[in-house]
Amino acid sequence: xALEPNNSINGRPLTSAQINDNFIDLHKPLxxxxxxxxxxxxxxxxxxxxxxxxxxSIDIPTxxxxxxxxxxxxxxxxxxxxxxxxxxxxxxxxxxxLCEEACVLNASLERPIEIGDLQRYAIDDLIKxxxxxxxxxxxxSGKSIAVVGAGPAGLACAHRASMLGHDVTIYEAKEKSGxxxxxxxxxxxxxxxxxxxxxxFILDLGGIKIIHNQRLGDNLHLENLQNNYDAVFIGIGLxxxxxxxxxxxxxxxxxxxxxxxEKIRQSDDKSQVKVGNDVIVIGAGNTxxxxxxxxxxxxxxxVTLVYRRGEQQMSxxxxxxxxxxxxxxxxxxxxxxxxxxxxxxxxxxEFTKTQLKDGKLIETPxxxxxxxxxVLKAIGQKLELEDLKGIDIERGKIVIDENYLSSISGVYxxxxxxxxxxxLTVQAVEDxxxxxxxxxxxxxxxxxxxxxx
Amino acid sequence: xxxxxxxxxxxxxxxxxWLASAPPTDKYINVVRAFEAGWGGVVWKTLGIDPxxxxxxxxxxxxxxxxQSIVGFNNIELISDRPLKTNxxxxxxxxxxxxxxxxxxxxxxxxxxxxWKDLAIQIADAGVHGIELNLGCPHGMCERGMGSAxxxxxxxxxxxxxxxxxxxxxxxxxxxTPNITNILWSAEAAQDGGADAVALxxxxxxxxxxxxxxxxxxxxxDGKGTHxxxxxxxxxxxxxxxxxxxxxxxxxxxxxxxxxxxxxTWRDAAEFIALGAVGLQVCTAAMLYGFRIVxxxxxxxTNWMDEKGYETIEDFRGMAVPNTVxxxxxxxxFDTKALIDPEACIECGKCHxxxxxxSHQAITFEVAEDGKRVFTVVDDECVGCNLCQIIxxxxxxxxMIPVETTKPYITWPMHPLNPNNN
Numbered sequence: 053x054a055l056e057p058n059n060s061i062n063g064r065p066l067t068s069a070q071i072n073d074n075f076i077d078l079h080k081p082l083x084x085x086x087x088x089x090x091x092x093x094x095x096x097x098x099x100x101x102x103x104x105x106x107x108x109s110i111d112i113p114t115x116x117x118x119x120x121x122x123x124x125x126x127x128x129x130x131x132x133x134x135x136x137x138x139x140x141x142x143x144x145x146x147x148x149x150l151c152e153e154a155c156v157l158n159a160s161l162e163r164p165i166e167i168g169d170l171q172r173y174a175i176d177d178l179i180k181x182x183x184x185x186x187x188x189x190x191x192x193s194g195k196s197i198a199v200v201g202a203g204p205a206g207l208a209c210a211h212r213a214s215m216l217g218h219d220v221t222i223y224e225a226k227e228k229s230g231x232x233x234x235x236x237x238x239x240x241x242x243x244x245x246x247x248x249x250x251x252x253f254i255l256d257l258g259g260i261k262i263i264h265n266q267r268l269g270d271n272l273h274l275e276n277l278q279n280n281y282d283a284v285f286i287g288i289g290l291x292x293x294x295x296x297x298x299x300x301x302x303x304x305x306x307x308x309x310x311x312x313x314e315k316i317r318q319s320d321d322k323s324q325v326k327v328g329n330d331v332i333v334i335g336a337g338n339t340x341x342x343x344x345x346x347x348x349x350x351x352x353x354x355v356t357l358v359y360r361r362g363e364q365q366m367s368x369x370x371x372x373x374x375x376x377x378x379x380x381x382x383x384x385x386x387x388x389x390x391x392x393x394x395x396x397x398x399x400x401x402e403f404t405k406t407q408l409k410d411g412k413l414i415e416t417p418x419x420x421x422x423x424x425x426x427v428l429k430a431i432g433q434k435l436e437l438e439d440l441k442g443i444d445i446e447r448g449k450i451v452i453d454e455n456y457l458s459s460i461s462g463v464y465x466x467x468x469x470x471x472x473x474x475x476l477t478v479q480a481v482e483d484x485x486x487x488x489x490x491x492x493x494x495x496x497x498x499x500x501x502x503x504x505x
Numbered sequence: 506x507x508x509x510x511x512x513x514x515x516x517x518x519x520x521x522x523w524l525a526s527a528p529p530t531d532k533y534i535n536v537v538r539a540f541e542a543g544w545g546g547v548v549w550k551t552l553g554i555d556p557x558x559x560x561x562x563x564x565x566x567x568x569x570x571x572x573q574s575i576v577g578f579n580n581i582e583l584i585s586d587r588p589l590k591t592n593x594x595x596x597x598x599x600x601x602x603x604x605x606x607x608x609x610x611x612x613x614x615x616x617x618x619x620x621w622k623d624l625a626i627q628i629a630d631a632g633v634h635g636i637e638l639n640l641g642c643p644h645g646m647c648e649r650g651m652g653s654a655x656x657x658x659x660x661x662x663x664x665x666x667x668x669x670x671x672x673x674x675x676x677x678x679x680x681x682t683p684n685i686t687n688i689l690w691s692a693e694a695a696q697d698g699g700a701d702a703v704a705l706x707x708x709x710x711x712x713x714x715x716x717x718x719x720x721x722x723x724x725x726x727d728g729k730g731t732h733x734x735x736x737x738x739x740x741x742x743x744x745x746x747x748x749x750x751x752x753x754x755x756x757x758x759x760x761x762x763x764x765x766x767x768x769x770t771w772r773d774a775a776e777f778i779a780l781g782a783v784g785l786q787v788c789t790a791a792m793l794y795g796f797r798i799v800x801x802x803x804x805x806x807t808n809w810m811d812e813k814g815y816e817t818i819e820d821f822r823g824m825a826v827p828n829t830v831x832x833x834x835x836x837x838x839f840d841t842k843a844l845i846d847p848e849a850c851i852e853c854g855k856c857h858x859x860x861x862x863x864s865h866q867a868i869t870f871e872v873a874e875d876g877k878r879v880f881t882v883v884d885d886e887c888v889g890c891n892l893c894q895i896i897x898x899x900x901x902x903x904x905m906i907p908v909e910t911t912k913p914y915i916t917w918p919m920h921p922l923n924p925n926n927n
Contacts (some may be wrong), residue, residue, distance in 0.1 A: 085573075092571035098854030100872070100880070120571050158901055159851035299903050 062405040068323035078240040079169065084409050087173040088116065091120040094115035094165045097156055102167060107474070107482045108135035112151055112167055114196050119174055130185045133323035136485075137204055139179050140171035140233050141478045143241050146338070146369045150478070154319045156326035160190075179249055185243075185256040192259075196497050197488075198223065198281040200272070202262055203231020204477045205287030207468025208484030209255050209491075214259035216492045221281070223266035231289055232468075233477065235314045240340040240349075278462060283491045286440075286450065286458070286465040287484060290433035290437055296334070298392050301489045305398035309333060309343035309430035317348050328426025329353040329389040331400055333381075334389055335430030336366035337475075341373065343428045344381045354424060355381045359500070360388040361413060390419060397425050447471055455494075456487035464491055507810035509545075509803060511818045513784035513906045514676040514702035514761040517606050520545040521774065521818060522799050525704075525765050525786035526611035526680075529796070531585060533595040536757030537602070542796035544801060546607025548678075548704075548786060551584035551639045552592055553613055558583040566723040566733060568893060577739030579713045581724060581731055583645045588623075589610035591629040600632040603897060604638060608632075613639040614910055615650045618662055621668045624898040629673040632750075633689030638665055640691075641682035641707020644733050646748050653707070656682035659694035666698025676701035681747075683740075684710045692757045702761035703751065704786065706744045708734025717770055737789040747758065749829045758826075762862060769798070771805030778818055779825035837920050838912035841889035841905040843867070843882045849902040852878040856893035856903065864892050 066074075068473060082090065094116040102112045110131050116129035118391075131138035145151075147168040152348025155164030175308035178186070199206045202224035210220040221299045228234050231248035255262070266272045270289060277284045293308045295301060305328065319325050327350040333340050344357045357376060362385050367371060376383065391402040406417040434448035444451040444459035449471035456464045468475050510518040517791075523546040524530050524539055531550040539547055560583055568577035585592055587817040596608055600769065610628035614620040625636055640662055642652030655661045666679050677895040679695035683706040710732050724729035734905050744766020751757045764782035768774055777785055790798055840913045845856065857880050860868040867886035871879045875911055882893075894903040 088571070088573060092573070095855060097852075097859035099878075100854070101852065156853045192549045408627040 054255065057177070061163075061232065066319065066323075069208050071323040071350060072123070075239045075243070075316075075346075076213040077243045078238075079172075080342060081171050081176060082166075083175045087119055087170060088122075088156070088502060090170055092117045093157075093162075095156065096122070101154040101156060102151040102165075105150050106134075107150070107476065107478045108141075108485070110134045110138065110151075115174055116165065116170055121172055124174055125183070125186070127178040128178040131171055132178075132186060134485075135478065135481050136208055137233070137250060137477065137481045138171055139175045139246065139253075140204070140242070141481065142168050142175060143474070144237055146361070146371065148371045149369050172309045174503045179253045181248075185253070187211075187215055187257055189214055189257060189259050192219070193217040193495065195219070195282045195283060196221070196280075197287045197491060199287060200227070200268055200277070200496075201287040201288050201469075202229035202251070203467060204233060204286055204287075204483040205469075205478035205487075206285065207251060207395050209285045209287060209464075209488045210258055210260045210484075211254050212485045212488035213491060214257050216284075216488065218492070220260045222260065222262040223272050223277075224262055224264045225267040225269075225270075225288070225291070227264055229262055229264070231287075235317055236310060236339075237314065237317070239316050240346075240348055241383055268440070269436070269445075272387065274442070278460075282462070283494065284463045285484070285487050285491065286463065287457075287467040287480070288435075288467060288471070289468045290435055291450075292436045293429065294432045294434060294435050296389055296392075296429060296431070298389060299393045300392035302396070302429070303392065303394040303398050304396055305390065305394070305425055306427040306429070309335065309339050309428040310433065312343050312428050313339070313346065314450070317352075322350065325350055327352045328424070329354045330423040331426045331428065332422055332424045332426045333376065333430055335359065335432070336361070336368055337432070338368045338372050338429060340428075340430035341368045341376050341381075341465055343430055344376050346428070347428070348379045348381055352426070354423070356384055357381050358384045358387050358389070358401075358403060358422075360386065361408075362386060388415065392427070393421065398427050400424055401427060408454070423495065435469070450504045455490040462494075506856055507566040507807050507816050509807060509818065511605075511797050514762060516546075516607055516609075516633065516676055518545040518784065519629050520803055521778070521783070521785045522802055523547060523607065523609070523763070523784060524796075524851070525788040525793060526551050526609075526639060528582060528789040529788060529791050532587065532592075533599060536595075536599055536608075536905045538798075539791075540603045540606050542601075543799045544606070544632070544796065546609065547594065548609040548611050549585075549596060549633070550610040550636050550662050551642070552624070552628060553584050553590050554620060557586045560586050560648075560728045563724040563726065566730075567714045568735075568737075568739060571611060575737060575793055577711075577713060577735055578737040578792070579708070579711045579733035581644050581726075581733040584639070585667075589627065593627065596628075596631040596633060607634045609635045611635050611637040611639050611680070613642070613646060613651045613655075616665070616670075618664075618668050618671065621665055622672045625669045625673050629675055630835045633675065635676035635701070636669060637678040637704055639680050639707070639869055641680045641705075643684050643710045644731060648710045648837050649676055653684055656680075656691060656707070659690045662694040663692050663698040663714040666700045667696050670699040680706045681705040681888055682707045682708055682765075683715065683743055683747060683924060688750050689754055689757065689820060692760065693752075695759050697758055700748065700760070702763050702783070703763060704763040705751075706740065706747055706766045708736045709740050709743060711735030723853060731783055734736075736767065738769055740768045741773060745776060748777060748782055749780045749826065750765055751830055752823060752826045754885060771802045771809065774806055775803060775809060776825075778822050780829065781826050782823065783818075809811065828875075833917050835916065837917060838910060838913045838915050839912065840895075840908040842884050842887045842908060843889070843891075843893050844904045844906045845882055845893075846902050846904070847879065847881055849899050851899055851902075852880075852895070853898060854880065855896050855898070856880055859896055860893055864888075864890060868893060 100113045115127045115130040151167045152164040199222040231250040233247040331347045331352045333344040348355045387403040390404045391401040399419045402421045405416045450465045464487045466487045467480035513588045524549040530547040564582045566579045610633040640656030646652035647654040752911040762782045763784040764777035765786040857868045857870045
């Protein structure tokens, strides 16, 4: 059965306009009045727990205080000095398990400050109106850095390195910059081409050049970069996915959730994105949720998210899981796919029920099948190892030391490509920023060694 | 159940809540709406001799909290801008329609005896229960030699009060301005002039904000602004003090006080009565919420009086006066220490930073092994100033505990370290 656009919900076809309406901003930006009221609720804690909960250590009480005094430009600079992608992070951070979880108001049975929404309020004008870039470059050092990947880690590294006076060239495999910000996040979280606007804003600093369609191991080689630059930063993310290891996995209708998400993001008219009527999403992370919710919003009749463990173990946050539920996604737990039933096109999936025994996940004799004309795999991503011969890799990710240095001298890495346990945009930004400082320190120590010599 | 019926300077009122002389009491329709809502009386918007004044646009300014609630309010409006006869006719009409409600006629004039006397006679003739002398308005009218221009000179306060008392046989309220050095000088002058009561405070001279684009104070009248009269919750502390000064002064303690200044709730009302007020006047709160707020003032005050066992306002009136003393009468041997309840603490750290930066470094900050942020008072450093308790966002988390002592009550004049005692 072929997949057709012009989808339906409960048998009623959705118009193109209705489908596109389903992809407008998930959170409305705060109005001036809302921002004033919300900022006034902030207690302005001392040595605030929310700062410690932020991977980039944004001085949250200060930026909120600045909103309250209507020093919005100052507030934006407070945020961006720690996190140059504060705009994206304001939209996509799981704040409910980071800053907002740490908000002391939780302890007083009040709802926490809406830090993410306030952060967006502070930054949006600055990014969207192209107001003068708030940072300046230091005196040019004469050093050059190659950054591989124009995603959050690479752009953050490039921006900080350029601020420190170094010239940066970014090599990006895709046509557009932004990495997952551009290709990998749900469309209703990143409306109005925000990833491109943010990239433009970052480049406004100067000293950063981006060359697109440059893929490591393909038309780009690490060795050349090492030879031509004083340092290399690898922020290539994870561009391959784990497979189910099942027969028929290659049939039509079975694909990676990340590809589905990318297709939606890159489509100007969402109603032209094909979706099934019986969609099964396999996985339990935020990617699985993004795929499931967007499939539903495209008009899929039945969307079922299937996970082999329980809700407690889902890596998607509680907020994301609730979003799926309120969008009508069925969530089936303790089930693992056993068989893909297909001719040329997927028709059904057979699942085996699982359970925990002595702390280990085991399969039970019980099985069931679900109708499926579209199966989206969201069971994790990994690094294409072939690209990085010579660099130590563990569990599919680059090994680094405490200075973001890989096993090769002069080659640093950050973001999803390294094994730090966090696959968050905000963590990637922090990695890039810290790696830039590590590279800068390395240059300093080389200079002082030369001086001594 | 407690009754709010009271007698204010010889005038019976169904409750102590009157609307002060201001825009809400400008004309028939407003006053009727006020009486329908339950107000015990009104002080009619100040009357002057014809021709009436002309007002400007705009007239009000505001001072807001960060939460956007209105803390203070100011106005640059003048007295009634309608002909005297129109006002007096309406007063006569309402007196007939609302026999159980009080109408006080407020008036002002330049410092000329005949003008005061003639105007007072006309107003009294309209059937008002009393006359209030507006000697407080700090904007506009004072530039014409009226309002606070008179109220700031005790001799004139006495003179004007006497003039009016000589020609009317109804109670006279002298309304005082807070824009003076010592409220007792004007209160004593009013008493010497024969006032039956003083009404205070009138508004405080103020500029509530400067528009940084227009570069002019607000409210702006065609590019320029002027100082106005400040009122609302922000002035309540000033009013409470001035009322208390008069109530505890031996020479004025028997003077009837009609208290005005930031009264928004029944609790505010009770505080003024506890400091000796016999009646209350409200304006700003009505302007911010409408006349309906009197309902809660009446019910709230009655409920509180029932809880406390007070049957009439007189039962608790002035009870806080004996406890309002000069600094020199305070006990130097009394000491309190802050105590933080670790269970209630939400770990915001505000008590620590304010004590560390601006007080006595008496609250330590440690992170426990489990990550809990622990704030602890160092008794030896704590002076019992209350700052931590005031800024703590959690009710009852920080308690000020009196230190047990066997030391006697000792005041500064008695204190051995007072150089005058050596």
